[in-house]
Amino acid sequence: MGIYIPGDKKAGTGLFGLTRRNFLVSSAAVIGTGLAAPAVRAQSGVTLRFLNNETSAASQAALRNACDEYEAKTGVKIIIDSSPISGSMEKAMAAINGGQPYDLMTASFIATVLEFVHAGVLVPLTDMVKRYDWGRGAAWDYEGENWYYPFDYNLVMNYYRKDLYAEKGLKIPETSDQFLENCRALTVLDGSNVDVGGCVVPLASDSATNWAAFGNMFAEGVELFDGDWNVVLDQGENADRAKRFLDLYAELYKTMPPGMNTVSFAQLMSLFATGKSAHTLYSGRLVEALEATNPELADKYGVFASPGSSGGKALSYAFDGFCVFKTPQSEEALKFLQWFVDEHYVDWLLSAWMNNHPARMDIYENERWKSHPMIQKHWETMMTMKSFIESDDVVIKAIDTSGPSIDIRPCTVFNANVMPEMLQQKALGNAPSADCIAAAAQRIRSLI
């Protein structure tokens, strides 16, 4: 059985008209040249490697331009690698573990920065940061040093559709109950399924959920830790507050379009931009997305802070900023970053004009920045965003900066997706809120 009498032996040699030997030799040659190329990279002079997670075309172009200009001026070459925001921390870590750390990167979460600080792989940027006035919380330090150079706030605001609000005679909600009522009023059902959602609040186990989903929880006044880093999420008043938040979330969930479990940064925007949701949560980038994909809506949106049950207001946030890694070329990297923030900071901000909501206060007086036509057009929103960071009425908090001071512990909670999983227990598992809270608190205790 199985003796093969080759009927078409020619086929083996005639593939693509090459003899087998020729084929092998030429492919070997192709591989040889192709693989040799990267090794030539080490040129004379300094080469810096920059991991960029601002992957919009305009931001990539702005960075590329600046780097080309720097190379022409100083001879220092900068290789830019890009990674989407979900995955850039892992990539930077893999690079360190692989013995080829990046020299610079853009980091989007304090949880990322502290993970690196904790591992001792970053260079402090204290002198660079100290030269300017920064908005609330932006110049945070850890162990007495500043570890990154922020360029935006990434405040997570509630976006709403002004046209739909007018149509239904709704008012901007002052409490979480009113918010829920508005969401219910705006939900469009198709049979038993939500066709147009009242709101979207992300639910996946990722940084998008950690970042965007907990505004209402902070407005409720929930604390994860007390002043001595004891976990108090499931203790006393906090437990009640957290329960109110989870109950609210479960009700909101019923007004959300399907697929929340896989919603990440991009979908938070696209669901609103395509009219599939009447509210969404995002930073200023959503305005850019509306202008790019659905300009009609760009005149019909408004923003407000997440309300709590008794009228408290809160916003979640996550600074984007530049970090410099401890490498043999740290000096050069610092020099480049200094040059970049001196010469190209405004260009960089304007490459994502609404998302890069300045954390450095002098920018608000910068003529070039102010006169950007799109910022002019959405000036009102920009000033609302500014008022949020200046007003004491609005709580600004994030999962990864919970607790009495900046610390690695809440960052661990953030990176381990404890809080998103608490939401999933509630929304997908239909567990009693108290159980979800107890489980999350238990998980936090085991992690820290």
Added chain:
Amino acid sequence: MAQDWRIVTLFIGSILVLGAIIGGPLVYAIMLSFYSAKSFVGELQWVGLANYAKAIQDPLFWQSFANGLMIALSAIFLQVVLGVGIALVLNRRFFGQSVVRAVSILPYFLPTVVACLIAQWILDPNYGLLKSLLASFGIGIADWSSQAFTARGTIVLVSVWLWTPFVVTCVLAGLQTIPTQLYEAARVDGAGPWRQFWHITLPGLRSVLVVVILLRGIWMFNKFDLIWLLTKGGPLNQTETLPTLAYRKSFLEFNLGGGAAVATISFLILAGVMLIYLRLFPIDDTKQER
């Protein structure tokens, strides 16, 4: 007959290369499972069997094992049943047979990433084709990613679509090895198509199916990319399997030792099952062994 030294040298050389690129990492990975590190750049410290103890005490480990088993078994079952069915159809003579055979194998040539993207695009609960299709019949779409059954079902569905052609190809090949005389004899005895299938076709495909199930079993049980790209183990860990758990531990929790321990246990389980499988269904017909 004397053994040609060139053959011997090349054989030994190749074995050494193979051992270096597979055996080396494998041994190192198993060794890692006895170590632990504090942070992602921390020094490794010997912890003995602690990672294993932690792994098997974790309910998530056993849940992942059960999930993986469930997903793998249902995917293999459907792949084989559907694969044999399609192969039997394609083995008939009809107009355009060669083109249809070619078309039916196309999905197998797609990278997993592409197949997952297609699935996500079609199944998207807000914009997907399935949604608008069902909507035109007045049926609402279930949100596949938020329920255990539909999330697992989607993983199985995509695996079946992607890898059934492998089964089809092998079974088609196997069908050619069944002597035609057997069918003729059966027809003379008055056996209908069904009995012919059970008594001639299926036994004739036995050796092919044994290999196919073995290979698909190994591949499905170790499947990582498909699950990670589709569900990331969600909802609520309902599609978490041992490979995704190992990935999560190693790359998201920076617990290399823990991840390696999960992988090693997974390896031992699979190897044990496959040893029993090979005992029950030996691949070799020893007659040919010299």
Added chain:
Amino acid sequence: MTGNAERSSTVSDTRFPGQGPIRHQPSPQRPEGAAREGQSRKLFKKTAAKIGLYAAVIAICVYSFFPIYWMMISSVRPMERLFLDSSLVFWPPDFASYTSLFQQTNYLVNFMNSVLMAVGTIVVSLVLSAFIAYGATRLRFRGKTTLVASMLFAYMFPPLMLAIPMAAAFRWAGLTDSLWGLLIAHLAISLPLAVWLLWGFFKAMPFDLEEAAMVDGCSQFEAFVKVVLPLSAPGLITVGIFSFLLSWADYVFALILIMSDQQKTLPVALASLLGAHDLRWGEVLAGASLIALPLFVIFIFCYRYFVAGLSAGALKG
């Protein structure tokens, strides 16, 4: 498809009821009228069987091809209608997604990387696995079966976890973020299968052919190169295709071992489009179509050798 596929179909048609000449012979015991009636019933049954067959065939085609078609047709849908429109056909196609893909990503570089990896994997896997499989069938030593069985067992360790030690070893060897490292990883996943398939192939090949060559004065090595390898062409092609598929489709190793944009292979480049701030389904589907197309071209050339190789050696009965 011609060649083997055709041959097999001519074999098959005499085998199943419904087409063979056997079906036309009326039962001798039956009276004339019953026979005629039986024949018309048979005709009816035959037509029904035919309709059923074609229905099944169409179902198979739709099932196999429609998702691919949907990907391709969506990739040329005008971007502003991508989320709203689900028409099956439309005109004219809009290639804006493709333009945008090429402007915003290193698609061509990633494509070349993938090609390099695939070609490298095919060549090295073939060479090494041929030597190993031949040695394991023809050389006399203990533990041959163990050796071949270990190929299978090497496959049972979650491949993803081999990436960690590899990353560490590559760091030591200076192969971090290098395509050479990725090539080694791709070999690690393709070689066990390659050895295993070729082993089945060589084992089924009669020893007499080489002996005859050796009697004519060839050394064993020459007999291997001049007789065994050419006769094994279908098996080698099958192994080549499997190696190609494993390398071309690999996401896991490329994700872990490759960092820089310039070294990324297609699957990773494509997947990273989805994780970004903005949802680029148009570009994603365009990229996915571009990964699939060359596969289909190769597939048209190689399909019949692939099938021939599988039937001939690897899955011998």
